Amino acid sequence: MRGRPHLHTSYSSDQALMPTTTKKVVLAIFLVLAALAPIASSIPFYPDFLGHNDWMKILSHVAVFGIGALGINLLTGVAGQVSLGHAFFMGLGAYVAVVFGSPPGDLWGLGLPMWIWLPMAGIIPAIVGLLVGPAAVRVRGLYLAFATLGLVFIGEWAWRNLKFVTGGAFAGRRFPDFQWRVWKEETPVVDFASDGVWLGFEISEEAKVYLLMLGFLVVATLVAKNLQRTRTGRAFQAIRDRDIAAEIMGVDEFRYKLTAFGISSAYAGVAGALFASFVGRQIPETWDLFLSVEFIAIILIGGAGTVSGALMGTAFVIVLPRLVQDFTEWLSGIIESGEGTLAKVADVVVAISPDDGGVINTIPGVGPGLSVFQLNQILFGLLIILFMIFEPLGLYGIWLRIRNYWKGWPFTY
Amino acid sequence: MSAANGTPLLEVGDISLSFKGLIALQEVSFHVNQGELFSIIGPNGAGKTSIFNCINQVYKPQQGSILWKGESLMGLKPNQTAERGIARTFQNIELFAHMTVMDNILSGRHIRMSHGWVAGSLWMGRAKREEMENRFKVEDIIDFLEIERWRKYPVGLLPYGVQKRVELGRALAMDPELLLLDEPVAGMNLEETEDMARFILDIQDELGISLILVEHDMSLVMDIADRVMVLDFGRKIAEGPPSEIQSNVDVIKAYLGTTGDAAIPEFG
Ligand SMILES: Nc1ncnc2c1ncn2[C@@H]1O[C@H](COP(=O)(O)OP(=O)(O)OP(=O)(O)O)[C@@H](O)[C@H]1O
Ligand SMILES: [Mg+2]
Numbered sequence: 001m002r003g004r005p006h007l008h009t010s011y012s013s014d015q016a017l018m019p020t021t022t023k024k025v026v027l028a029i030f031l032v033l034a035a036l037a038p039i040a041s042s043i044p045f046y047p048d049f050l051g052h053n054d055w056m057k058i059l060s061h062v063a064v065f066g067i068g069a070l071g072i073n074l075l076t077g078v079a080g081q082v083s084l085g086h087a088f089f090m091g092l093g094a095y096v097a098v099v100f101g102s103p104p105g106d107l108w109g110l111g112l113p114m115w116i117w118l119p120m121a122g123i124i125p126a127i128v129g130l131l132v133g134p135a136a137v138r139v140r141g142l143y144l145a146f147a148t149l150g151l152v153f154i155g156e157w158a159w160r161n162l163k164f165v166t167g168g169a170f171a172g173r174r175f176p177d178f179q180w181r182v183w184k185e186e187t188p189v190v191d192f193a194s195d196g197v198w199l200g201f202e203i204s205e206e207a208k209v210y211l212l213m214l215g216f217l218v219v220a221t222l223v224a225k226n227l228q229r230t231r232t233g234r235a236f237q238a239i240r241d242r243d244i245a246a247e248i249m250g251v252d253e254f255r256y257k258l259t260a261f262g263i264s265s266a267y268a269g270v271a272g273a274l275f276a277s278f279v280g281r282q283i284p285e286t287w288d289l290f291l292s293v294e295f296i297a298i299i300l301i302g303g304a305g306t307v308s309g310a311l312m313g314t315a316f317v318i319v320l321p322r323l324v325q326d327f328t329e330w331l332s333g334i335i336e337s338g339e340g341t342l343a344k345v346a347d348v349v350v351a352i353s354p355d356d357g358g359v360i361n362t363i364p365g366v367g368p369g370l371s372v373f374q375l376n377q378i379l380f381g382l383l384i385i386l387f388m389i390f391e392p393l394g395l396y397g398i399w400l401r402i403r404n405y406w407k408g409w410p411f412t413y
Numbered sequence: 414m415s416a417a418n419g420t421p422l423l424e425v426g427d428i429s430l431s432f433k434g435l436i437a438l439q440e441v442s443f444h445v446n447q448g449e450l451f452s453i454i455g456p457n458g459a460g461k462t463s464i465f466n467c468i469n470q471v472y473k474p475q476q477g478s479i480l481w482k483g484e485s486l487m488g489l490k491p492n493q494t495a496e497r498g499i500a501r502t503f504q505n506i507e508l509f510a511h512m513t514v515m516d517n518i519l520s521g522r523h524i525r526m527s528h529g530w531v532a533g534s535l536w537m538g539r540a541k542r543e544e545m546e547n548r549f550k551v552e553d554i555i556d557f558l559e560i561e562r563w564r565k566y567p568v569g570l571l572p573y574g575v576q577k578r579v580e581l582g583r584a585l586a587m588d589p590e591l592l593l594l595d596e597p598v599a600g601m602n603l604e605e606t607e608d609m610a611r612f613i614l615d616i617q618d619e620l621g622i623s624l625i626l627v628e629h630d631m632s633l634v635m636d637i638a639d640r641v642m643v644l645d646f647g648r649k650i651a652e653g654p655p656s657e658i659q660s661n662v663d664v665i666k667a668y669l670g671t672t673g674d675a676a677i678p679e680f681g
Pocket of ligand 2 (some may be wrong): 461462463508595
């Protein structure tokens with residue numbers, strides 16, 4: 001069998017979650033590296049910057065949005081139902097979490113432990129999803145997008161007005177910390193919300209939170225992947241590709257669309273709760289249309305319909321703005337530090353003072369030029385268009401090409 | 414070839430179907446016996462596909478009855494007709510284009526599995542067992558249709574003839590009692606047509622599945638059908654064994670628009 005490494009000799013090996021050894025190894029290495037990131041500075045040769053606390057935050061952000069992306073991917077990528085309601089269910093999950101998890105006070109709060117508020121943040125949005133779902137899933141295509149768009153506006157209105165839950169417009173409220181309690185005891189069993197020492201390693205609060213988020217992401221990924229490769233996932237895909245044929249093959253279209261809607265809402269709710277708690281404070285304006293669109297962008301860029309695509313898209317969309325920011329800061333640094341061609345070029349690109357011209361404006365609200373935020377939005381817009389034209393499978397498609405290239409290596413056919 | 418207890422497998426009684434004034438079917442009656450290969454022919458727009466859509470309850474006929482083993486199919490959802498044991502292939506291929514050959518055929522096993530999303534998402538118990546078992550069934554079908562080499566390809570990328578086979582495979586995976594084939598050899602060359610004819614006969618003889626075959630290829634129909642029904646403008650104009658149909662004057666009229674004195678050239 002040498003020289004034919006990718007033949008599967010039994011159906012069960014063929015069907016395994018990670019069919020090839022290469023995939024297993026790559027994934028294992030990736031997970032180990034991901035898990036070791038927090039103690040990076042004490043490991044020789046480990047990319048040092050990853051251990052910094054603000055990178056921990058970015059990676060946590062990726063993990064949390066990754067969970068959200070897996071949810072929208074199930075509904076929109078796998079089952080083919082374009083929904084703009086994701087932000088609504090994320091907000092709902094966040095506010096369910098805050099009511100269950102935050103201590104009682106001026107605003108509603110029951111002060112219950114995380115093992116209650118986190119599952120609730122999934123269960124209640126799923127129930128709401130199943131309640132509003134029947135109206136939504138009866139309409140198709142763009143109409144569904146419009147119907148779910150309505151949800152976002154209703155949500156925004158509700159979040160602004162339900163002050164005793166949300167803290168009200170532009171004020172917001174604090175969200176429960178990541179602390180593991182059995183019940184309401186004073187000192188948590190595991191405290192993710194302060195620096196400490198784990199297994200002899202000094203570990204920052206940010207690093208702890210990151211590890212926790214990574215754990216949740218791994219679970220969410222396994223569930224999504226399993227779902228997608230079994231009966232339910234095939235039914236979703238069948239509806240996406242050919243709804244009438246799917247029904248004639250025995251798939252109860254209504255029921256499966258509703259299932260997709262419910263599961264996706266649960267993912268959104270959990271992601272929303274984790275996001276709110278991870279940031280610490282959220283205002284009602286967070287859960288707006290832009291957030292929904294961001295998730296659609298994530299799966300379009302990553303490659304709709306695949307778990308790996310959803311995760312790659314998330315990493316890309318979260319990390320890119322950060323890179324843009326670092327890049328402009330670096331350019332600003334060059335301008336300030338002196339002369340030379342590079343500094344002149346940088347001067348044309350970024351504006352660092354109000355009377356200074358430049359394509360990118362680092363002082364928001366002053367002068368012409370684009371703010372970093374606007375620049376990011378334009379970049380996303382361009383990327384989505386480019387991916388739709390050149391690589392409909394998104395980043396996942398690019399990865400497939402690379403993999404297929406290496407599969408045949410050293411032969412080029 | 415009637416069923417042991419005398420009830421036909423499928424009995425369609427006087428169904429009429431119209432779309433906003435356009436009459437697609439007018440009081441059409443026929444029956445299909447257990448184990449039979451029944452064929453429906455007729456010119457374009459005669460209503461052949463509409464009959465399939467009525468049986469599947471995608472279209473709801475305004476009048477008439479459709480009995481499956483003596484029980485009405487009327488008012489069921491399309492997926493419930495599948496659960497009863499009716500499978501189908503389509504005139505214009507309706508495969509799940511982004512899924513692999515394997516997954517397409519596995520999706521035909523949907524009604525023969527029972528695990529839900531919870532078991533599936535945890536890859537536990539019944540989900541794991543059913544997925545494994547059904548995988549074997551699907552491999553048998555893949556062998557039968559000789560499409561082993563395409564197993565892992567997304568069907569959208571495959572040649573037309575292969576897609577037609579995969580679609581047949583997906584229908585067979587449902588373990589149906591009745592298989593509706595809508596123009597299975599349309600657009601195929603002679604060799605592919607002969608392969609398909611062989612598969613159809615094997616399905617009838619070896620798997621014991623009853624069939625309704627809609628097809629424009631007259632030589633194929635006349636060769637393999639047990640009985641033939643002819644539709645024209647939504648009405649049934651003839652029914653009988655192939656030999657009778659070939660010499661039926663109304664049929665010749667429907668096809669040629671005149672009372673030609675020669676038999677239709679395409680006929681066997
Ligand atoms: N969904 C629909 N809406 C409106 N009219 C329809 C619909 N489906 C079928 N028809 C009409 O009903 C008539 C019968 O169509 P049908 O598709 O059953 O014909 P057919 O015999 O299968 O023809 P062909 O050989 O071209 O496939 C046609 O006039 C067609 O235009
Ligand atoms: Mg037709």
